[in-house]
Amino acid sequence: MYRRLLASLLRWTLRLDVGINRVYPADFNPLYYTGGLSNLFLTILILSGLFLFFYYVPSYNEAYTTVQYISERVPYGQIIRGIHRYSADGFVIVILLHFFRNWFTERFRFSRDEPWISGMMLLVFAGFIGVTGYVLVWDQRAELLVVMTGNALAAVPAVGGWLRNLLFGGPGLTNLLLPRMLFLHVGPAVLLYVLLWWHYVRLRHPKVWPPAVWTLFSLGVVLLLSGLIPAASQPQASPTTPPRALAVDWLFLLPYVSLKYLTPLWLIVLATVIIVYGLYIPYQLPETRAEMGLRESGIAQVIDANCTGCELCYYDCPYNAIVMAPSPHPGVTKAAQARKLLAIVLESRCVECGICIGACPFEALELPHFLEQDVEAKVLAACRS
């Protein structure tokens, strides 16, 4: 059932690709750059966030007024605030697109489970950072968010009170709340870059930046929205007049809306199930080649005598499974005699895909259980039949 659903979703994803490729040149297709677009929005967020950080004071008396000061008195402060606000939306949208695209195209198989797991963590952290950002403004919505989060955490058995105290500095509105929120807004943003490193470490050619067309387009949309629909605060938070209605941002505050229908405990259970399922996705389908009905090709082997150290296999391996080391001795063939480097396959990373075999023009690599002459014989036999 799941297998059939995934196959169907893959077909629709590819149809969408084909449709977009009719409008845009294939190397401009935005769906190929959802990861790069995430990086672009993250960079905009960091830069605009640094600007806002210079003015922001995390205290009950000054948080709201400093945000108003930025918006009303600092030249282009309202625009920068809008850029920060709408880039956050853009960040979450492209991360979700990236998530669904890689899910539907099964780009979590073999050694890509690490980018998947780190990507899930990036998604969760991005959502968390977004919510803390809403609290920092310290308007009525922020106050309501704090109350609702506190109630939800208090519903967690055993550790709920401890979690609430850790997050807010104690029950109710404490003086530690806004400094902690500021730390939790900025600290995880730094952690995002650590997760990004983990996200990329096993990928040879990650598209870390979108083409200029999409960089300009994304910046343009963010700036245009900042000018047309300026980011605005609600009235200042006041303990004497607690807010009753939540002004909803559907991207970041959806869990809070669901509190209308779910008890806090059920919301936390549901969120935990969704996150755990997201982390489990790479292991849901058969993992081994035998289970998938694929032939065991064997770990790629370098034929020492033929390797010229040209690095083509090193650059083509999508799994970072080939490294180049100084050659201890010359090769045997004429082309390999002057080599300075030798390709080495890292067994733990090789997924036996054979891409390196196709990359090597010197017949210096082979899959031991799937030799080139076997493939040629099969192709010839198929052609003859």
Add this chain to the structure above:
Amino acid sequence: MTGVDNDRAAAYGMWIALLSLVSLVCVIGIAWAELTSPGHPGHRLLGGGLIGVVLLAYSFILLFLRKGGFTGV
């Protein structure tokens, strides 16, 4: 280039010229908004929005340069 290619290039060329004109108007608007902003803080919002329009126009100019066959493969 074939006749069809020439027609396509001419059509995209027209769009590029139009977008360039829009960009120029926007740049004048940005300068005006900045110059008049001391008495009208809201003009900076207009200026910021117009910077967005210029960037959007540039992104489409890049796209049309490519689709019209002026740049790239």
